[in-house]
Amino acid sequence: MATLTSRHPFNLYYNAGEYVKICGTQDGYFPDFGHHMANEMGGVWLHPIKLLDGFWLKVTDLDRNIAVWARADGFTSESWGGSRFDYDHGLSHIPVSIERSQFAPDYEKGMVAEYEISAYGKGTTRLKLELLSRTDLRPVWYSDEIGIIPGAGETAEAITSRKVIVKDDAQDWYAMIGSDLPGTEMTVGPEIYGPELTAGKGTGISFVTECTLEEKDVFRFRLFVAGSESSREACEQTYSTIERDHVSLKEQKQQLYDKLDQRAVLFIEGEDELNEQFAWVKRNNQWLVQQVDGIGRGLTAGGPTYPWWFGCDSTYALQGVLATGDHQLVRDTLNLLLEKSKEANGNGRFVHEVTTMGAVSNRGNTQETAHYIAFVWEMFLWTGDDALLREHYDYCVQGIDWLLGEMDPDGDLFPSGYGIIEIAGLNMELIDSAVYTAKALQALEHMSLYLGETKRHQTYQKLAEQTVRAVNDMYWSEKDSLYADAVAPISDIVPKVDYMVSLAEKQGITDYREYVEGLLADAGENQKDRGWLLNKNWVIVTPMEAGIADQDKAQRALEAMRNRDFIGEYGTYLAAMYQQGTMTISTGAHAVAEAAYGYPDHALDLLRRMGKSFSRVVPGSFSEMSPDYGCVVQAWTIYALAVPVVRHFFGVQPEAQHRRVILSPDMPQAWADKKCSLEHLKVGDAEFDIHVESREGKRYASISNASGWTVVLDWKGERRESNEKRIEWQLEQ
Structure with missing residues (x-):
C-alpha cells in the first residue's frame, strides 16, 4: 500500500x-x-x-x-x-x-x-x-x-x-x-x-x-x-x-x-497527482466516520476541530461519497441526521450541527433544509433504495412547507435566514437558500411522481418552474454579469451597513463603505426587493453548480468569475471582495459549476489549483482552508474532487431505480488523447468499469456492465443504448 x-x-x-x-x-x-x-x-x-x-x-x-x-x-x-x-x-x-x-x-x-x-x-x-x-x-x-x-x-x-x-x-x-x-x-x-x-x-x-x-x-x-x-x-x-x-x-x-481502494478507482494517464489525490480523499473520509453507541454512525465534518455531524457539510460531502461507492455510509449519515432533525425540530427543518453526545447545538440554517431535500433524490438515483426514499420523503414534504411557509413570509419563493455563509446579520433571502429551494422543489417533483402522488407532483412541478424563473430574474445582476448574494429591499440593507463595513475593515478592506453606498445610491428610492452583490461570496456560483442558471447567464457569470478577483493560487476565494480565504468547498462548487455548463478545462484548472494544497499539513490530506489551516482533514473535499470527475468529466448520470446508467462524458482537452478509466463504479447493486481511450486515431468508450443494466451513451445529442455485458462505442474524434 x-x-x-x-x-x-x-x-x-x-x-x-x-x-x-x-x-x-x-x-x-x-x-x-x-x-x-x-x-x-x-x-x-x-x-x-x-x-x-x-x-x-x-x-x-x-x-x-x-x-x-x-x-x-x-x-x-x-x-x-x-x-x-x-x-x-x-x-x-x-x-x-x-x-x-x-x-x-x-x-x-x-x-x-x-x-x-x-x-x-x-x-x-x-x-x-x-x-x-x-x-x-x-x-x-x-x-x-x-x-x-x-x-x-x-x-x-x-x-x-x-x-x-x-x-x-x-x-x-x-x-x-x-x-x-x-x-x-x-x-x-x-x-x-x-x-x-x-x-x-x-x-x-x-x-x-x-x-x-x-x-x-x-x-x-x-x-x-x-x-x-x-x-x-x-x-x-x-x-x-x-x-x-x-x-x-x-x-x-x-x-x-x-476494499475502499478498490471502489471507484480513477486512472487518468499523465495525471499521477490527481489520481493519487482521488484515492486519498476516499481514505480521508473513512478517517472521519464516527460511530457512537446509542446515536449512530455517520460522516463527521472535519478533524480535529469539527469531529461531529453537520447538515450542510453532509449534503455536500455525501454527493462525493455516493459517486465513490460507499452507499452504506450515505444511508447511515442521513438517517442519523434525519432522526436528530425530527427530535430537535419535527417540522421539516434539517439540523445544522449535532455533537457526538447527541446534542443539537444549531437547529438548522435555511439552506440546509433545502439542500437536504435535493440530496434525498440524488441519493435515490445512486442507490435505487425505495425504502430509504420513503423513509425521508415525508420529512422532505414537511421541509418544503417550512421553507415556503414560516421562512418565506412574503411568499416570493425565497426563504429567509442564514445560508452556508454564517455571518451574523446576513440572514436575508440568500442566493444559496434560493437556489437549493428550487432544487428541492425539482427533487420533490421527481419523488412525488415516482411515489404516485399526482396532485403533489403537479404542485411541485409548478413551484419548481416558478422558483427557477424567479432566481434567474431576481438574483441576476445585468450590470455585473453575476448572480447576487442576496435579495432584499433597501430598508433591510441600510441597518446592516455599519456592521458589514466593520467586517470588511477587519479583512483590510478600507473602501467598502464607498462600495456599499454606491449600491444604495443605485437603488435610489425604490423600496421593492432587488438583488445585492454585497461581498461576491463564492455561493454566487450555486445557480450554475445546481444547474438551474439560464444558459446565457451561466456562460456570462462563469466568464466574469475567471479572473484574479475570484480565483487565487489555491482555488476560489470565499469572497471576491476580500480575497483572503479559500476552501475546498468554494473551489469544488466552482469546478462543478464550470463542468456542469460544459467547461471542463476551467473545472480542471480549479482542481489543479486545489491540488496544490494536498499534503501541505498532513501527508495524504487536504486542509479545510487552503492551503494549510483549519481542520487537517475535511469531509466535503470528496465532493470537490469526485463530483466534477465522476458526474461531469465521465458524465455518469445514475438511474438506479430503473437499472440504468446514462453516460455523457465531457473530458478536459488535456485528456483528449489520454487513457481515462473509472473502475468499480457502484450504482445500486451494480458495478461498472468505464474506459475512454484512443486507438489508431479514434476515440472509444468501453463499459464493463456485468449486471446487464441498460447503459445509455448521450454523446453530443446522439443517444445509443445497450444492455450487453461488454459495450464499446466509437466516439467522434
Whole structure:
C-alpha cells in the first residue's frame, strides 16, 4: 500500500478508527490546542468522551548519562489508516533509532501504539525507558449545555504493574491503559507529567523498564488503550480484545482500506497527482466516520476541530461519497441526521450541527433544509433504495412547507435566514437558500411522481418552474454579469451597513463603505426587493453548480468569475471582495459549476489549483482552508474532487431505480488523447468499469456492465443504448 511522508514536526495529524480518534503533532507530541474546548481538542478521543491528553516515551542512555523525551523528525500517513513516526535525529547522540506506529481499530473502542527501538552503536547500549500516558476523561463540546458534567477528578486503580483503569469521579467513563513493556516499575498519580504540562485534570501513568541492546538488536513493545463511555466491564472487555487481537485487528483495518481502494478507482494517464489525490480523499473520509453507541454512525465534518455531524457539510460531502461507492455510509449519515432533525425540530427543518453526545447545538440554517431535500433524490438515483426514499420523503414534504411557509413570509419563493455563509446579520433571502429551494422543489417533483402522488407532483412541478424563473430574474445582476448574494429591499440593507463595513475593515478592506453606498445610491428610492452583490461570496456560483442558471447567464457569470478577483493560487476565494480565504468547498462548487455548463478545462484548472494544497499539513490530506489551516482533514473535499470527475468529466448520470446508467462524458482537452478509466463504479447493486481511450486515431468508450443494466451513451445529442455485458462505442474524434 502507498504511504506519504513529511518532515513538518509541528503540524497536526489525524489518526482514526470509527470509534477512536487520535490527534497530536507529527513529532509524536500532544500539545494543548483548540477553541471549542480550549486546549482540549487533541489527544485520544472515544467520542463522546476524551480518554487521554497524550502519551510519550523517555529514553535514557545509562552509560552516557543522556536522557531525552523522544521527539520524531519524520511522519508517515499509511494508506491503510495508520500513522508512523520516525525518531532518527532527535535522540541526542543515543545510538538508537525508534519507529512508533499506531492505529485505532475501526470497530473497537481503543488504540495501539507499537515502538521499535533499533541499536546501531558499537558494543552494548543500556537504556532506561519510561512510557508515560495522561488520562483526561471529559465530554465533547456543548455537553454542559445539556447537563453532562464531568467530575472534579479521576480515580485510578492498578490492575497489575502494567495495567491501570481510570474512572471519572462523577460519570461512568473509563479508560484503561497498559503495556507489554517488561518490568514491574510503575507510578500513578495526578502529579505525574511527561514533557508537556497538558491542561487536563487527569492522571499520569508511568511504566518504566531497563534493557540492554547489542548492535543491530531490535526491542519492541506496545501501548494499549481502551475506553468506555458506559461501564467498567465494557472497558475491560475492549482492552482484553485489543491486547489479545491487535495483530488481527490491524489486518482487519488493512483489509477495510483495501476494499475502499478498490471502489471507484480513477486512472487518468499523465495525471499521477490527481489520481493519487482521488484515492486519498476516499481514505480521508473513512478517517472521519464516527460511530457512537446509542446515536449512530455517520460522516463527521472535519478533524480535529469539527469531529461531529453537520447538515450542510453532509449534503455536500455525501454527493462525493455516493459517486465513490460507499452507499452504506450515505444511508447511515442521513438517517442519523434525519432522526436528530425530527427530535430537535419535527417540522421539516434539517439540523445544522449535532455533537457526538447527541446534542443539537444549531437547529438548522435555511439552506440546509433545502439542500437536504435535493440530496434525498440524488441519493435515490445512486442507490435505487425505495425504502430509504420513503423513509425521508415525508420529512422532505414537511421541509418544503417550512421553507415556503414560516421562512418565506412574503411568499416570493425565497426563504429567509442564514445560508452556508454564517455571518451574523446576513440572514436575508440568500442566493444559496434560493437556489437549493428550487432544487428541492425539482427533487420533490421527481419523488412525488415516482411515489404516485399526482396532485403533489403537479404542485411541485409548478413551484419548481416558478422558483427557477424567479432566481434567474431576481438574483441576476445585468450590470455585473453575476448572480447576487442576496435579495432584499433597501430598508433591510441600510441597518446592516455599519456592521458589514466593520467586517470588511477587519479583512483590510478600507473602501467598502464607498462600495456599499454606491449600491444604495443605485437603488435610489425604490423600496421593492432587488438583488445585492454585497461581498461576491463564492455561493454566487450555486445557480450554475445546481444547474438551474439560464444558459446565457451561466456562460456570462462563469466568464466574469475567471479572473484574479475570484480565483487565487489555491482555488476560489470565499469572497471576491476580500480575497483572503479559500476552501475546498468554494473551489469544488466552482469546478462543478464550470463542468456542469460544459467547461471542463476551467473545472480542471480549479482542481489543479486545489491540488496544490494536498499534503501541505498532513501527508495524504487536504486542509479545510487552503492551503494549510483549519481542520487537517475535511469531509466535503470528496465532493470537490469526485463530483466534477465522476458526474461531469465521465458524465455518469445514475438511474438506479430503473437499472440504468446514462453516460455523457465531457473530458478536459488535456485528456483528449489520454487513457481515462473509472473502475468499480457502484450504482445500486451494480458495478461498472468505464474506459475512454484512443486507438489508431479514434476515440472509444468501453463499459464493463456485468449486471446487464441498460447503459445509455448521450454523446453530443446522439443517444445509443445497450444492455450487453461488454459495450464499446466509437466516439467522434
